[in-house]
Amino acid sequence: MKIYYDENMPFAREFFSGLGELVPFAGRELSPQIAADADVLLVRSITRVNEALLAENENIQFVGTATIGVDHIDQDYLSRRNIAFSAAPGCNAVSVAEYVLSALVVLAERYLLNLSALTVGIVGAGNTGTRLSEKLAALGIKYYLCDPLLAEQGDERDFSSLEHVLSCDVISLHVPLTTAGEYPSHHLLNRENLARLTDRQILINACRGEVVDNQALLTLKQQGHGLKLVWDVWENEPDILQPLIEHTEIATAHIAGYSLEGKARGTEMLYLALCKQLKIKPNLTLEQFLPPAAITYVEIKQHFDEIILNQLVKMVYDVRRDDGIFRQQLNSQGFDMLRKNYPVRREFSAVTVALPEQASSDVPHQLGFNFPR
Ligand SMILES: NC(=O)c1ccc[n+]([C@@H]2O[C@H](COP(=O)([O-])OP(=O)(O)OC[C@H]3O[C@@H](n4cnc5c(N)ncnc54)[C@H](O)[C@@H]3O)[C@@H](O)[C@H]2O)c1
Numbered sequence: 001m002k003i004y005y006d007e008n009m010p011f012a013r014e015f016f017s018g019l020g021e022l023v024p025f026a027g028r029e030l031s032p033q034i035a036a037d038a039d040v041l042l043v044r045s046i047t048r049v050n051e052a053l054l055a056e057n058e059n060i061q062f063v064g065t066a067t068i069g070v071d072h073i074d075q076d077y078l079s080r081r082n083i084a085f086s087a088a089p090g091c092n093a094v095s096v097a098e099y100v101l102s103a104l105v106v107l108a109e110r111y112l113l114n115l116s117a118l119t120v121g122i123v124g125a126g127n128t129g130t131r132l133s134e135k136l137a138a139l140g141i142k143y144y145l146c147d148p149l150l151a152e153q154g155d156e157r158d159f160s161s162l163e164h165v166l167s168c169d170v171i172s173l174h175v176p177l178t179t180a181g182e183y184p185s186h187h188l189l190n191r192e193n194l195a196r197l198t199d200r201q202i203l204i205n206a207c208r209g210e211v212v213d214n215q216a217l218l219t220l221k222q223q224g225h226g227l228k229l230v231w232d233v234w235e236n237e238p239d240i241l242q243p244l245i246e247h248t249e250i251a252t253a254h255i256a257g258y259s260l261e262g263k264a265r266g267t268e269m270l271y272l273a274l275c276k277q278l279k280i281k282p283n284l285t286l287e288q289f290l291p292p293a294a295i296t297y298v299e300i301k302q303h304f305d306e307i308i309l310n311q312l313v314k315m316v317y318d319v320r321r322d323d324g325i326f327r328q329q330l331n332s333q334g335f336d337m338l339r340k341n342y343p344v345r346r347e348f349s350a351v352t353v354a355l356p357e358q359a360s361s362d363v364p365h366q367l368g369f370n371f372p373r
């Protein structure tokens, strides 16, 4: 069995070498001719999987994407061809939530904001929006959820309208890119509702670039609007609207989900899905392959407060690292290479935090840091 996999899938060889002959490929360069020989095709978001790609392949039995987003997959086509499909829902949701938290910590420090006094509007209350809400709740930060689909499906959480969450101090977008259905997300933020935002607000996009009209946003910023932008995803990647970069507070190359755990969980989830498809008992887990983090243990000797939070979050992940790399190296390296060469980032769970015996709060562990054994 020939298993074709994106070269940017961490631990792909470790997980799949026992299941067949492995053939790596560069995500944006997979052609119908190359793909014609695949029995199994494992991609990431930069490979569009559709009839154009698979028309010459009569043997393929399984397609997987080691990502949360599926807007690059023509699922109707795969279904018509009776080709099994799996994505990796939630695989890097924690990674994105920790990206957003790092950005908030950095901006609070930069503008002397009191994080716990801010309101956060979360658009999309699925895996990622929910992980973010849990971290905000741990910090006592008031958040509002907008997710009309979940609300209509009977999710019992409190939901707010899009108009309401767009009035929050911080707006964080966590929706899939969709163009059909009752609530399409393409240009969900457009010239009209962008213009209603105020200078004091912070807008974070770490879902898909096309959810926001980037040209309308650039025009607004060029007119002097003070809206603060945390921008990880861009329309038309990798050929992004570069004039927008100078108008952002934090700009990164679609790496919010790029913690080592987040990317690797995507590989593991496809391994489990393929084993199920092949009716093979899985015998490998991610824990066998994940290396220890550079910093694995922190002991806090005093009462936990916002200063300690700031230090703890930035110790594990300071988003300014990725912002600096992006601004300095985008033109020399290119968008895709910045992502391919992304330096290791671990999640909070890789670090054990010990608190004083008489600790009055357990915020670090509610944020996702590990408990001492
Ligand atoms: N930047 C990154 O590295 C990165 C990482 C992971 C995911 N993503 C993107 O973020 C998206 C969301 O991730 P997730 O894990 O939360 O997915 P998810 O499918 O678990 O949740 C998405 C939620 O959005 C809701 N939704 C859909 N359309 C909406 C609309 N118009 N208004 C409000 N809510 C709407 C859905 O009902 C769902 O609950 C992914 O589809 C992917 O495109 C980006």
Ligand SMILES: O=C(O)[C@H](O)[C@H](O)COP(=O)(O)O
Pocket (backbone or CB within 6 Å): 008, 043, 044, 045, 046, 066, 067, 068, 069, 070, 092, 207, 254, 255, 256, 257, 258
């Ligand atoms: O959809 C996802 O999981 C994220 O957007 C993820 O960051 C995609 O990463 P890529 O497949 O482009 O490497």
